[in-house]
Amino acid sequence: MAQxxxxxxxxxxxxxxxxxxxxxxxxxxxKTENRGIVTLTLAPSAEEAIEPMEPGQFNMLYAFGIGEIPxxxxxxxNLQSTLVHTIQDVGAVSKAFCDLSTGDQVGxxxxxxxxxxxxxxxxxxxxxxxxxxxxxxxxxxxxxILNDRSRYGKLNVLFGARSPENIIFHQDIISxxxxxxxxxxxxxxxxxSNWRGHVGVVTYLIxxxxxDPENTIAFICGPEIMMRYAxxxxxxxxxxxxxxxxxxxxxxxxxxxxxGHCQYGPFFVCKDGAVFSYPQxxxxxxxxxx
Amino acid sequence: xxTIKDLLTEHKFFHEMTPEMLEFIAGCGKNMHFNPGEFIGxxxxxxxFLYVIREGNIALxxxxxxxxxxxxxxxRGGEIAxxxxxxxxxxxxxxxxxxxxSSVVALDGTxxxxxxxxxxxLGYYLMKQSATVMTQRLVDTRIQLLDIYGARV
Numbered sequence: 294m295a296q297x298x299x300x301x302x303x304x305x306x307x308x309x310x311x312x313x314x315x316x317x318x319x320x321x322x323x324k325t326e327n328r329g330i331v332t333l334t335l336a337p338s339a340e341e342a343i344e345p346m347e348p349g350q351f352n353m354l355y356a357f358g359i360g361e362i363p364x365x366x367x368x369x370x371n372l373q374s375t376l377v378h379t380i381q382d383v384g385a386v387s388k389a390f391c392d393l394s395t396g397d398q399v400g401x402x403x404x405x406x407x408x409x410x411x412x413x414x415x416x417x418x419x420x421x422x423x424x425x426x427x428x429x430x431x432x433x434x435x436x437x438i439l440n441d442r443s444r445y446g447k448l449n450v451l452f453g454a455r456s457p458e459n460i461i462f463h464q465d466i467i468s469x470x471x472x473x474x475x476x477x478x479x480x481x482x483x484x485x486s487n488w489r490g491h492v493g494v495v496t497y498l499i500x501x502x503x504x505d506p507e508n509t510i511a512f513i514c515g516p517e518i519m520m521r522y523a524x525x526x527x528x529x530x531x532x533x534x535x536x537x538x539x540x541x542x543x544x545x546x547x548x549x550x551x552x553g554h555c556q557y558g559p560f561f562v563c564k565d566g567a568v569f570s571y572p573q574x575x576x577x578x579x580x581x582x583x
Numbered sequence: 584x585x586t587i588k589d590l591l592t593e594h595k596f597f598h599e600m601t602p603e604m605l606e607f608i609a610g611c612g613k614n615m616h617f618n619p620g621e622f623i624g625x626x627x628x629x630x631x632f633l634y635v636i637r638e639g640n641i642a643l644x645x646x647x648x649x650x651x652x653x654x655x656x657x658x659r660g661g662e663i664a665x666x667x668x669x670x671x672x673x674x675x676x677x678x679x680x681x682x683x684x685s686s687v688v689a690l691d692g693t694x695x696x697x698x699x700x701x702x703x704x705l706g707y708y709l710m711k712q713s714a715t716v717m718t719q720r721l722v723d724t725r726i727q728l729l730d731i732y733g734a735r736v
Binding site: 425455 | 661
């Protein structure tokens with residue numbers, strides 16, 4: 294209850310600020326996850342900082358003179374005012390962020406978007422299904438659950454990647470594999486003989502998960518094709534439809550529901566998502582034009 | 584000590600098989616164990632066995648010239664390997680190699696085919712189960728071919 298009040302207060306304060314005005318942040322740390330993916334730790338350049346974030350939310354990151362892109366928060370382990378964002382080089386703006394060095398400055402506005410509904414997972418078993426960089430918005434969720442482990446049932450983290458070279462968050466993975474309170478499984482689409490783990494699509498890891506289907510919440514993020522199959526794998530395992538949540542990616546520009554670039558049926562992904570329940574988006578997932 | 588019939592009964596591929604059918608095919612089976620790195624069969628070899636994997640991790644591999652063996656699927660306890668026993672020309676299409684210590688029940692392909700010809704219900708069961716698993720693997724392979732984790736996020 295107190296947590297809900299905190300959220301309401303955060304939302305109220307966010308509304309009071311100019312939503313279009315980026316705040317200056319400085320790159321304090323840069324970590325290369327693998328080729329083309331970096332994790333940046335950003336700290337406010339002045340006293341003012343954006344409001345605290347929740348797992349599933351994103352910020353609009355501005356590379357001066359180049360452009361602005363939506364990037365999910367990738368860790369909330371450090372609850373100070375620093376922000377951790379993991380960015381894949383897929384275009385001009387994301388490349389600019391990947392090319393930054395410590396000490397460089399960026400603009401940040403946010404936080405935006407819905408959060409993973411952790412309250413619904415209390416006392417329930419949890420399946421977290423991540424594909425590729427879909428692990429980015431899910432990592433803060435895993436951190437929150439591990440930080441308050443007794444409030445949740447069995448925790449299963451199922452992670453699929455293209456190949457061993459494309460795996461991100463190695464330190465976390467080592468820690469998760471060693472954690473007896475967490476069932477962590479990883480698979481890759483293909484690998485050479487030096488890889489001794491699973492090879493195959495991420496959905497087949499469902500069979501390795503420990504959960505009571507009726508009392509399970511599933512959180513899914515990855516490429517949309519993977520998410521469709523992941524949803525079906527959860528449904529085939531008898532996870533209730535309204536216990537499945539996914540994070541949808543679309544072309545977000547304003548992040549406030551004004552510009553319409555990310556319209557998704559009746560929703561704006563930036564404002565009504567990016568985290569949706571499966572029943573909300575079920576009929577839109579198979580519409581190619583959306 | 585468990586018999587071959589007991590081991591087959593425990594495996595999900597045979598869950599809907601009648602005790603009579605299990606008894607009928609158990610005579611085709613034997614226990615086999617493979618050490619890490621050991622080849623169970625190589626591409627082009629005669630597909631002499633249907634491998635019922637009890638435990639371990641077996642890689643389905645293809646040799647990529649100059650780059651080594653590419654694993655395209657790993658098979659674990661509860662899965663099966665060696666479909667080619669039922670499909671002419673009865674030749675392995677991939678290398679099968681143990682990644683971990685693996686235990687299987689190996690059902691002799693020639694023996695199984697003979698029994699399937701004698702008992703069409705048995706043949707239908709094995710073909711239906713095989714088709715279910717093969718279809719799932721075909722779907723998985725198509726998803727892998729899409730390379731959905733590529734640069735576009």
